[in-house]
Amino acid sequence: MQKVQTKKMALFGMLVALAFILSYVESLIPFHFGVPGVKLGLANIVVLIGLYTLGTKSAFALSIIRVLLAGFTFGNMYTMWYSLAGAMLSFICMALLKRCKGFSIVGVSVAGGVAHNVGQITVAMIILGKNIMYYFAVLLVAGVVTGTLIGIIGASILKQVRRAFKIIMSE
Numbered sequence: 037m038q039k040v041q042t043k044k045m046a047l048f049g050m051l052v053a054l055a056f057i058l059s060y061v062e063s064l065i066p067f068h069f070g071v072p073g074v075k076l077g078l079a080n081i082v083v084l085i086g087l088y089t090l091g092t093k094s095a096f097a098l099s100i101i102r103v104l105l106a107g108f109t110f111g112n113m114y115t116m117w118y119s120l121a122g123a124m125l126s127f128i129c130m131a132l133l134k135r136c137k138g139f140s141i142v143g144v145s146v147a148g149g150v151a152h153n154v155g156q157i158t159v160a161m162i163i164l165g166k167n168i169m170y171y172f173a174v175l176l177v178a179g180v181v182t183g184t185l186i187g188i189i190g191a192s193i194l195k196q197v198r199r200a201f202k203i204i205m206s207e
Contacts (some may be wrong), residue, residue: 052084060106063110077182080152080190122155144187146180149179153178157172
């Protein structure tokens with residue numbers, strides 16, 4: 037039992053590191069669709085993998101740690117508030133839909149992408165006022181597109197991770 041916990045802890049640490057690296061890579065890519073705030077969300081692949089391999093509690097911790105590390109390293113307090121609101125709402129949505137079992141990982145990811153943007157627009161409305169609501173349509177489309185891409189990539193990676201995870205856990 038202790039050996040399994042140690043392996044899960046090691047996997048958790050590797051996923052945190054990978055999420056941090058992907059956040060850094062994404063900060064280097066000038067990928068904005070001409071619209072501020074729209075990103076691919078590469079680190080969300082890692083959160084999806086964590087949700088499907090480590091469980092809800094560990095994946096939630098992974099998501100929050102990722103946002104805090106990236107926020108303190110590459111952002112500022114405002115970007116961290118936006119990211120935290122988006123990440124928390126996104127994670128809650130993804131965890132609930134995964135539990136329903138009627139959604140594929142792509143569906144869970146799309147819902148997470150949209151929920152992330154709802155969280156961000158909510159914080160923006162609190163900070164900047166309701167005038168920003170027009171921006172929601174753009175973020176909704178971006179959430180669907182990026183959520184779909186992240187979900188497809190995540191599904192492909194999850195197959196390989198599960199295979200490796202079985203091998204590692206059996207040793």
